[in-house]
Structure formats: structure tokens, C-alpha cells
Amino acid sequence: MDQSQPPDQDLRTRLVDVGVDLVTREGAGALTLREIARRAGVSHGAPRRHFPTHLELLSAIAHRGFTELAGRVTTTLGDATADPRMQLAELGRTYLEFALENPGMYELMFRHDLLESGHLRLRDTSLPLFGLLVELVGRTRRADDAREADAADARTVAGALWANLHGIAQLWRWGSLQLATGTDDFTPLLRTALDAHLGPETGR
Structure with a gap:
């Protein structure tokens, strides 16, 4: 041998x-x-x-991507008792940086056919990240009494925010947003997305 x-x-x-x-x-x-x-x-x-099947191999590769993203998020957020609005901003920045640094992996991770296939239980690695987003949105909204009357629940708001972040990532990777906004820094877009879905940050 x-x-x-x-x-x-x-x-x-x-x-x-x-x-x-x-x-x-x-x-x-x-x-x-x-x-x-x-x-x-x-x-x-x-x-x-x-x-x-080919899908099973692709799912195993995508699983690596979700594992890396989850690790980055855990490292970035650190203290679970920190201000949830600040943590949402850090989570958003980490998500966008991962997407822009790993465009091929990012594209693979969110292929609908892989998530629907059930191979390697990809939903078990992707949904906890969304669950964290929902939790932070909920904590941010609860911290502001004026937002508690809002009919939209935290899951819906988190879904809209995630869609916004996904769009920023895609358009930034294509160069469209830099051309349209005249900036090479996505921070103002991230801040505006948070304000749009959560209301302006108190005291800013």
C-alpha cells in the first residue's frame, strides 16, 4: 500500500x-x-x-462557510449583555465583511436548493444565525418603550433587515452602490439600514 x-x-x-x-x-x-x-x-x-450526489458535496462545503461565519459572529459580539443596538451594528458589519471577503462561499451558502435539500442539516447551521438576529432585534425594540406598540414582530423586522444586508452585500460586490453613493465605505449604508428598521438611534 x-x-x-x-x-x-x-x-x-x-x-x-x-x-x-x-x-x-x-x-x-x-x-x-x-x-x-x-x-x-x-x-x-x-x-x-x-x-x-453533487448537492451533498456542495452542502458540506457550504457548511464550512456557515461555521466560519458563526465563529466570526461569536468572536465579534463577545459580551452577551452588551447594548443590543451596538451588537446589531457589529453583527451587520461582520456579515457584510464576510460576504465581501468570501463572495464565492457566500453565494454558495445561500443557494435555495442546498438549504431545501436537507443535506448536512444546513438549516441547523443557518437558522441559529437568523435566530440571533431576531433576538437582538427583539432586545433592541424592548429597550425602547415607544417601539413596543409597533405591530411588526421581531422576526419580521429581522427578516427585513437581513434582506437589506443581503442586498447591500450583493450590490456592493458588483460595485453598484459605490457608484451610486460615491463612497467606498459601507458603514453609512449599514447605519441607515438599522435606522430604517429599528428607528433612529436614541441620542444620535
Whole structure:
């Protein structure tokens, strides 16, 4: 047996590693089974021992992205007792920075067919991030008595805010927002998005 080749049980990890590198360098469109197998140094049929379908391999790669994003968010937010409005601003900044630094992975992570497929329970890694957003929106709204009469619940507001952040990320990556706003800093857009969905920050 060739000792230079890793054992078969390591092939799954190697295929995902190769996929992560490929999507980082060349984008989601480059993630074919044949190309991942070629770069992993195995036959084009070898990945099917661990990933019977292309979607399952893509889901495993996307799972890495969600794990990294969740880690960044946890590190960024730090103290759970901090001001929720400030934490929302930091979460938004972390989300946008991840999206802009990892465009290929970001595109892959939010593919509807992957989230709907149920492979690797991607919803179990993506929904907790949305749950955190909902929690922070709820805490921010509760901190302002004037907002408690608002009929929209925290989940709806969080969904609208997330959609806003997603749009900023996409349009910024395409260069459209820089051209339209004449700025190279997305901070004012992030602040305006928060104000639009939560009301102006008290005291500003």
C-alpha cells in the first residue's frame, strides 16, 4: 500500500478542503464533482463514496462557510449583555465583511436548493444565525418603550433587515452602490439600514 496516500476515511475531509479552496479562488461555478476530484488527486467517481450526489458535496462545503461565519459572529459580539443596538451594528458589519471577503462561499451558502435539500442539516447551521438576529432585534425594540406598540414582530423586522444586508452585500460586490453613493465605505449604508428598521438611534 502506498503510504504517501491518505487513508480513505480522510478522503471526505480532503474533498471538502479542496472544494473550499476552489470556491474561494474561482467561485461557486467552478465546483463540479469532476474538478474537485481532479484537484484532490482521485478518480472522478471517488467522491461518490462519501457524497452520493453533487448537492451533498456542495452542502458540506457550504457548511464550512456557515461555521466560519458563526465563529466570526461569536468572536465579534463577545459580551452577551452588551447594548443590543451596538451588537446589531457589529453583527451587520461582520456579515457584510464576510460576504465581501468570501463572495464565492457566500453565494454558495445561500443557494435555495442546498438549504431545501436537507443535506448536512444546513438549516441547523443557518437558522441559529437568523435566530440571533431576531433576538437582538427583539432586545433592541424592548429597550425602547415607544417601539413596543409597533405591530411588526421581531422576526419580521429581522427578516427585513437581513434582506437589506443581503442586498447591500450583493450590490456592493458588483460595485453598484459605490457608484451610486460615491463612497467606498459601507458603514453609512449599514447605519441607515438599522435606522430604517429599528428607528433612529436614541441620542444620535
